[in-house]
Amino acid sequence: MPFNWHPNEPPPPIEPHSKAKLRVLRNYLRAYFDRLGTVYARDEFKLDLVDGFAGGGTFLDGSETISGTPLIMLEEAREAKTRLAHGRRKRIHFDFKFYFVDVKAAHTDHLRQAMAERGYNANDEAVVIRTGKFEDNVRTILQEIKKRQPRAGRSLFLLDQFGYSQVALRHVADILSELPRAEVILTFAADALINFLRDRPEFVKAVAPLEMSDTDVRELLDLKKSHGGKALVQRALRTRLRQVTAAKFDTPFFIRPTSSARALWFVHLSRHPTARDVMVQRHWDLANTFEHFGPGGLNMLGWDERGDYPLFQFGDVEHKLVHEQLLASVPAEIHALAAESPVTVDAIRHMLANRTAARFSDLDRVLLDLYKGREVEIHLANGNLRGSSTMHLNSTDLIAQPRQRSIFVRGGGVHEQ
Numbered sequence: 556m557p558f559n560w561h562p563n564e565p566p567p568p569i570e571p572h573s574k575a576k577l578r579v580l581r582n583y584l585r586a587y588f589d590r591l592g593t594v595y596a597r598d599e600f601k602l603d604l605v606d607g608f609a610g611g612g613t614f615l616d617g618s619e620t621i622s623g624t625p626l627i628m629l630e631e632a633r634e635a636k637t638r639l640a641h642g643r644r645k646r647i648h649f650d651f652k653f654y655f656v657d658v659k660a661a662h663t664d665h666l667r668q669a670m671a672e673r674g675y676n677a678n679d680e681a682v683v684i685r686t687g688k689f690e691d692n693v694r695t696i697l698q699e700i701k702k703r704q705p706r707a708g709r710s711l712f713l714l715d716q717f718g719y720s721q722v723a724l725r726h727v728a729d730i731l732s733e734l735p736r737a738e739v740i741l742t743f744a745a746d747a748l749i750n751f752l753r754d755r756p757e758f759v760k761a762v763a764p765l766e767m768s769d770t771d772v773r774e775l776l777d778l779k780k781s782h783g784g785k786a787l788v789q790r791a792l793r794t795r796l797r798q799v800t801a802a803k804f805d806t807p808f809f810i811r812p813t814s815s816a817r818a819l820w821f822v823h824l825s826r827h828p829t830a831r832d833v834m835v836q837r838h839w840d841l842a843n844t845f846e847h848f849g850p851g852g853l854n855m856l857g858w859d860e861r862g863d864y865p866l867f868q869f870g871d872v873e874h875k876l877v878h879e880q881l882l883a884s885v886p887a888e889i890h891a892l893a894a895e896s897p898v899t900v901d902a903i904r905h906m907l908a909n910r911t912a913a914r915f916s917d918l919d920r921v922l923l924d925l926y927k928g929r930e931v932e933i934h935l936a937n938g939n940l941r942g943s944s945t946m947h948l949n950s951t952d953l954i955a956q957p958r959q960r961s962i963f964v965r966g967g968g969v970h971e972q
């Protein structure tokens with residue numbers, strides 16, 4: 556059921572899966588700020604945060620009032636300012652700007668009230684609250700961000716829609732193509748879409764925001780009827796989300812509501828592998844909140860003839876399994892990738908990111924184990940062989956097949972001798 560807020564009424568009660576979503580968002584924002592704080596030793600720190608389906612700002616959790624997504628953004632930004640300023644010799648200037656959009660005036664009114672009660676100024680230049688549809692506001696927001704941050708467009712967009720087709724994917728494509736450093740978190744009720752899948756004009760019209768034609772809908776229906784059923788449709792939808800938005804990296808994990816069998820996807824889309832890795836790390840940290848059907852190795856969302864999809868829950872068992880599966884499958888990948896010349900650790904991470912639930916640190920451990928087992932060689936960027944007791948990889952290290960004994964770097968390229 557959609558949530559409703561009104562300034563004169565208590566906020567709506569929260570449901571378990573929404574609570575899980577809030578937890579991961581808070582955790583992600585914290586990690587996001589910390590990463591930027593350590594990576595960028597600068598005096599100024601600009602970021603735009605957009606909540607396109609903001610809601611009224613609070614929920615009732617039993618007798619307690621808890622923060623919704625716009626307040627979580629404000630709270631984490633405020634805390635990050637204190638945390639990141641700590642221990643710095645030079646004063647650092649944080650320049651955060653927030654955009655909160657909701658189509659209902661009662662919701663934005665409730666949000667203003669909730670902000671005021673917590674000491675946030677809704678009339679501040681740094682907080683823009685807009686009553687209206689996200690799709691009618693996104694263009695202006697994009698322009699404002701580009702004006703403030705012409706080069707990087709560093710921004711986070713949370714698009715917490717109700718259902719699966721309120722967010723037209725072309726808007727996500729615009730965000731990712733116009734703002735090089737943007738990340739988008741999109742909720743997507745994939746199971747609801749699969750259940751409603753029909754070869755009817757009303758349905759085809761409903762999924763037009765996903766850039767689906769009647770032929771696409773018929774193809775999904777064929778998949779649904781096939782042996783692979785729902786799992787195949789999920790895989791096709793995941794591919795569509797990534798292709799239409801032109802996101803290079805995604806995380807296809809979902810929250811399973813206890814109250815219903817329908818899973819809600821919480822998809823993170825970006826053009827940066829590090830952004831994807833920070834999000835996957837959150838899933839491992841918050842095990843049991845996020846799940847996905849399939850193995851965690853390289854064929855994570857590949858089609859498995861047998862059609863049996865184990866439930867993957869980011870726990871200790873899965874961690875061990877992912878390691879074993881990767882140990883078995885990565886050598887063949889390296890064989891293909893490094894057939895001509897050695898490849899960097901970074902390139903391997905990028906190639907494999909969308910195909911596994913592993914973090915980059917997990918992939919590194921696999922590469923180190925393969926090195927110990929003499930299945931690969933690891934060279935420093937200058938071509939020297941890494942010491943055999945090495946415990947740590949650099950992104951510029953080169954992975955080679957054992958036969959590529961001797962390499963040297965010529966004009967930036969790496970060649971076999």
Ligand SMILES: C[S@@+](CC[C@H](N)C(=O)[O-])C[C@H]1O[C@@H](n2cnc3c(N)ncnc32)[C@H](O)[C@@H]1O
Nearest residue numbers: 607608609610623624657658659662688689715
């Ligand atoms: C799931 S609720 C958001 C909850 C909020 N993100 C949170 O967890 O605190 C979805 C909100 O989107 C709003 N909404 C629905 N369609 C919209 C649209 N096209 N543009 C902007 N907001 C919309 C609804 O009024 C509702 O408040």
